[in-house]
Amino acid sequence: MIDKIAHSVAEALAGVKDGATVLIGGFGTAGIPNELIDGLIEQGAKDLTVVNNNAGNADAGLAALLKTGRVRKIICSFPRQADSWVFDGLYRSGRLELELVPQGNLAERIRAAGAGIGAFFTPTGFGTELAKHADGSPKETREINGRHYVLEHPIHGDVALIKAECGDRWGNLSYRMAARNFGPVMATAAKQTIATVHEIVALGALDPEAIVTPGIFVSRIVKIDRVATQAGGFRKAA
Structure with missing residues (x-):
């Protein structure tokens, strides 16, 4: 029986190796798989090449991963923002290599990897x-x-970390609004794809027309909760 559900973030990330190229979904602050990034920090893989649209904000998420010193190189479009002090410090001190790629080229290079274009x-x-x-x-x-x-040339990943809205045990995924950004193309370009979802549904519950990423491109999914904040918005439980 095909069952790609991992019971924890740690279980989902267990196979990430030192030296891996990690594609991380997200556009600005939309669709960032923060739980998987935090899990990767705990997991301990080092000498990583990270591919993302940005280079982290403030001290959380991707910036926290950079701060560990375990990222050797980042490939991105928008490394510098008002709160990108972690990236700035590492880059200016020579402790982080940057490959700057225009946003359209970044998306197409990832898509080309998934499509088998040389x-x-x-x-x-x-x-x-x-x-x-x-x-x-x-x-x-x-x-x-x-x-x-x-x-x-294409950008191939050893692993893709993405955020979806819901999925089933075969790994079929659908996304919520702007959270559907780099995730779908990254899933096709990596040797293995790990996705967080807020809901796991029964097989057949997802309308085939609503499935954006077919399960053939997904290795593991892990459910994370949505928790209301005092501000009335939402955050995700670890």
Whole structure:
């Protein structure tokens, strides 16, 4: 019987290894799998490459993971914000490597990994510092129909950590509003995908038209609770 339900965050993350490339969903503060990030901190994997749209906020979530010193490199689009002091300190001191990727390129490089595309040409970044490799050498370029393009390669993950709204024991997932951002493409681009959900439903309860990430792309799901806060909003229980 196929049953991808993990009974705890620790159980779900047990196989993450040192040196892994970890794709972490989220856009700004929407759809961030905070429980899985906290669990990864507890799990102890080190020398990680993290792929995310941002580079963490304040001292929680992804910023807390960076603060442990166990992330070697981050690949993202928006590393600097008003409260990105953890990233700033690590980067300026040379303790964290940054690969800056335009947001559309980031999404497409992840999508390309899931789609089995070897590389693709994009006009974004042509003629800028982003058209160079980390060592300063130029990326391959080509002129197509009078327009200049840069060759970009897929971003493959060893593991993807994503947040969904609900799922079933086969791992089929649906998302809530803006929380559906990088999760669906990251799930296709990783060797294993771990998702948090607020509800686990019976097989057949999810409308097939509402399933965004089919279970074939998901390795484990773990249920987390939603708890009301004093401000009237919601937070998730660990």
